[in-house]
Amino acid sequence: MTASMPLLDLDDGEAVTAADAEGLLRAVAMGGAQIRSTAAAVADGVLGRLIGFRPRSVILIAGSGGARHAARLAIALAGNSIGAPLLVLEHTPSWAGPLDVVVVAGDDAGDPRLVESVDSAVRRGAEVVVAVPDEGPMRAAAAGRTAVLAPRLYVPPRHTMTRFLAVFLAVGAVIEDRSPHGRPWEALDRVADAVDAEAVRSGPGREVFGNPAKSLATRMLGHRVVVCGNGSVATVLSEYASAALLASGISAAAADLSDVIRGARMLYAPRAVGGDSVFHDPFFHDPQLDGALPGESVRAFVFTTEADQADTRRRMDALADADLVVSADDDQSDPGISEMEQVFVLASRVDMAAAYAQLTGGA
Template sequence: MTAPMPLLDLDDSEGLSAADSEGLLRSVAMGGAQIRATASAVGEGVISRLAGLRPRSVVLIPGAGGARHGARIALALVGDSVGCPLLVLDRTPSWAGPLDVIVVAGDDAGDPRLVESVDSAVRRGAEVVVAVPDEGPMRAVAAGRTMALPPRLYASPRHTMTRFLAVFLAVAAEIEGKGSIEDRSAVLGRIADAVDAEALRDGPSNEVFHNPAKSLATRMSGRRVVLCGSGSVTTALAEFSSVSLMGSGLNAAAAELSEVIRSARALFAPDATSRDSVFHDPFFHDPQLDGALPTPPARAFVFATESTRGEARRRMDALADADLVVAADEDQTNVVISEMEQVFVLASRVDMAAAYVQLTGGAK
């Protein structure tokens, strides 16, 4: 029996591009453009009605996939700074009214739950922001009655989380009301620049050694992947990352770092039939005679921001095999970016790593 092998070399840029029939690499690289389009909408005053508003609550109602993960990350990032309760709910609550802001976001303009949520919020007199494609049933209920932030550029629904996160953060910043509209638009512009810079570093023409996304994909290959967060923000990011990697065919679990540490003995216990054994040769493995293939070893990937890097590194010592994943390498001491920018950069890197895993067959 022949052991599974990567279908492509990660340093074969021409082969990767030729194999990318779904346009995965281009779709991920559109992240910065999606955020910049949202920044343009903010600069045009699309949500200026919210400026300086003092709502009773801000309710995020996300669709499935990227919108839901974007809402969870936004809650972790700015939930304590909005000045009113920030909630993530499945639909417009029965108590919503003119004192509330409802943000409905998703990729599917025909999702009945999202359509009903917009209709209910409008009828109750709430301020409503809609970040859903302007088509189908959604157009019928939202037209002329809401603040519309539809996508201005197409990207695969697998790669829209950063756009939704940008929308949620833009709404929070508008309500907070610090600075001018131009200032708030510029913040998103800087995030878009950081994501674009990451996309350049992660491009197919850059070799593994100089490519964070390819390096991440290489480290995940042939492993049971455990993604960890060192706080609420990075744990939400780890949960998003596990779904992104699942889309590439790679099974990955996500948890808070302390939970992984508690399970370290079971996770990293040596396997008596380890594939690293000198007696294991996958080429001659016969499941009828030799039984099931040995369990791949586990490797943890710990997400951290600059403010939590030191603590995360210390806590990682309890894990037998773990990599620290941060936005900037230790040798990039001259690079200073905000926590928000770091989160966007890491999300973009994971999406690109997932694309490389899928293209090379590394999840098989």
């Protein structure tokens, strides 16, 4: 068996659309709509109970998948700007009380851990925000006693991370808003616009050249992939990228850029496979049994923000094969985009790239 080849030409927009029977690309393109619906709920006053509240702590309790990645990204992004400790915990702690805010997020309204966390937080008198579908056991636990930020449109759980991140950041923005006529949801509207613009740039109708998501997927195919980040925000984002790629069939290791640099000597060393043997026949090579062919080299994809781009480029010189991944087109600096917008744009791009990789046959 030879190494797998792409089954689909990404430059053929009609073929890509026809191959997307599961609606992967459409689900990713709804990222902006998810963020905008969260902003609309905040504008409608769902989080009005938190206005002017000065909590002792803000506790994030996340279900599996996207909610957990979103919680970690929220801490990396906003942990230093919120005037209360921002914590990620598995359950509502025994010390939680009326001075605390508990945010429970997940895709499963029947998850016992999330339901128990809401019930416990309410009984202890904490301010509770629920970002879980308003149905089943969760509806009974949260009814009339919490601020409910349930999804207003359905998106498969694989693509809900951006909504959870928007919820976590919205809670922090409302708590930190000091102006009497503040509009903390406006930042999310700008983020939604940026994510929508990214969806247009990465749409199936655009060719690989000039399409950041297709280009990213193309550069990954045929390589052993390592995704890493320079800085705490970029590193957490790379961990989410690893999970998104894994769901598409690409096994991608995630690490901090410093760890990848330290392991570069072994990482880029030639693999000891049977390719040099006179008895090796590539036609009968099975990647699952025999390992990758010598041609399947390691390629690192380094995520970074605009502020750290120059430092990241300098550090990448230590890697034999590495691509820089930033939010701006053509790797050019764009000082007008906030760090929060950059994170959402890159998360959307990774989701779209993973969908394209899956449609072309994955690994």
